[in-house]
Amino acid sequence: MNDTSFNSRDCGTCPIRHRAVCSRCEPDELEHLDDIKYYRTYEAGQPVIWAGDPMEFVASVVTGIATLSQTMEDGRTQMVGLLLPSDFIGRPGREHAPFDVVAVTDLTLCCFRKKPFEDLMGSTPSIGGRLLQMTLDELDSAREWMLVLGRKTAREKIASLVMIIARRDAALHKRLPKDGMEFDLPLTREAMADYLGLTLETVSRQISALKKSGVIQLQGKRQVHIPDLQRLVSETGDDVDGGHIF
Amino acid sequence: MNDTSFNSRDCGTCPIRHRAVCSRCEPDELEHLDDIKYYRTYEAGQPVIWAGDPMEFVASVVTGIATLSQTMEDGRTQMVGLLLPSDFIGRPGREHAPFDVVAVTDLTLCCFRKKPFEDLMGSTPSIGGRLLQMTLDELDSAREWMLVLGRKTAREKIASLVMIIARRDAALHKRLPKDGMEFDLPLTREAMADYLGLTLETVSRQISALKKSGVIQLQGKRQVHIPDLQRLVSETGDDVDGGHIF
DNA sequence: CGCGAATTTGACCCGGTTCAACTGCTGTGG
DNA sequence: CCACAGCAGTTGAACCGGGTCAAATTCGCG
Structure with missing residues (x-):
């Protein structure tokens, strides 16, 4: 109140x-x-x-x-x-x-x-x-x-979600997403699972996997650091260029 | 032309x-x-x-x-x-x-x-x-x-798609879907697979399974007959009542 | 310090994919 | 009239990605 x-x-x-x-x-x-x-x-x-x-x-x-x-x-x-x-x-x-x-x-x-x-x-x-x-x-x-839900693998789903949040976070601060950016995941593992049509265990495993392969870095459970944005994009399975203009 | x-x-x-x-x-x-x-x-x-x-x-x-x-x-x-x-x-x-x-x-x-x-x-x-x-x-x-894509099983997905087409077919003729109704599936197995986030093989298998258990009957590959609508609805996994008013 | 919730990790299993062979239908040309 | 090519669909067998169940770990907080 x-x-x-x-x-x-x-x-x-x-x-x-x-x-x-x-x-x-x-x-x-x-x-x-x-x-x-x-x-x-x-x-x-x-x-x-x-x-x-x-x-x-x-x-x-x-x-x-x-x-x-x-x-x-x-x-x-x-x-x-x-x-x-x-x-x-x-x-x-x-x-x-x-x-x-x-x-x-x-x-x-x-x-x-x-x-x-x-x-x-x-x-x-x-x-x-x-x-x-x-x-x-x-x-x-x-x-x-719908493409994410219907056709992407668990790893691609997680990368896509991180990318979506990165874009929105950047838009909120009125700038473009870029290498080295940091932001918070505002959702629990369970909420991410509900978002992506996965179980929370799979979400946790894939986040760990992306961390281990260096695509993302974590400070705590929620804070994300993206060293190489292009690398993340390529993990989403999306076309590298077209589509998202902003 | x-x-x-x-x-x-x-x-x-x-x-x-x-x-x-x-x-x-x-x-x-x-x-x-x-x-x-x-x-x-x-x-x-x-x-x-x-x-x-x-x-x-x-x-x-x-x-x-x-x-x-x-x-x-x-x-x-x-x-x-x-x-x-x-x-x-x-x-x-x-x-x-x-x-x-x-x-x-x-x-x-x-x-x-x-x-x-x-x-x-x-x-x-x-x-x-x-x-x-x-x-x-x-x-x-x-x-x-999105619920269909993210959370339903292959069988539920097929039942949901049949139900969606049944509803639209009924609406086209300005009546309600009812027991015994018949209509055409306007899509190939592959198009249904693309709709549901499945492979065409799985679509084919699940259609056969629904046919075998009597939920649907087929005349040819495309013509569908629904003996018991309530039975089909229960196969979709959806709430039996709420939601779809029309 | 200790409790509970969120998260991670492990082991096993299963639904759906993959790859491949086969069926049946339709149209086309000899 | 039949042979055959081509395509939609069916079916089978093996595989595997992600689910399930269970246990361990981490973290925030009173």
């Missing part, structure tokens, strides 16, 4: 202002959004929504990380989305949540009551347009993820 | 009029779309776009089936989209195609030149709104597909 600065209701100082669903809004449009928004915080490990629950709001992730996942009756679970700051939760025009949303770290959401948000979207093209763009981007990354 | 009736440029008789990206358009809006549209046909097996190609158009599938897929350097390929009539190809605001698109059957597209389409989208909320809705639906099904 520690209200940090971004909880000031001031969109001007919002850390996700330039990337979130509201990024194209003019000042007067922001005011309308402001009328229907409220912040909500969750502790690490807490559920945000269960699949099937009625959704009374949509939201942007302001700080922290959440996961979107599905679980079968027998307990097998597959992560289907990794929600980082500026990502959008929920969908206009649907009553019930299709997947579970869980806070992985402490989490702050900027929530909008669903009905008013839908109305506002109807009258504000800059919101709908931005949401379409974000959704198309997510669809593209979901499709890349 | 056999111009069938829907090639008459008449949106009034278009078979996908009620589901495609244009489904919310008013008559005057349709006229604007009409100005920038043209039909294109492809024979079964022909490529529509290669990943990385510049895209000069976006399009709706009118008749036939296409696949969206990714291939790694060593030839491993993963299907990431199955495009049926009314589905949309391409994305406004992107220059290059991210994935390969290939016609599986003979295919007719209703194409719109990209730039004019983007302009029209800016001035016609009913197009952007419908496209957002379609994209969100696709994202949801991509996420269900």
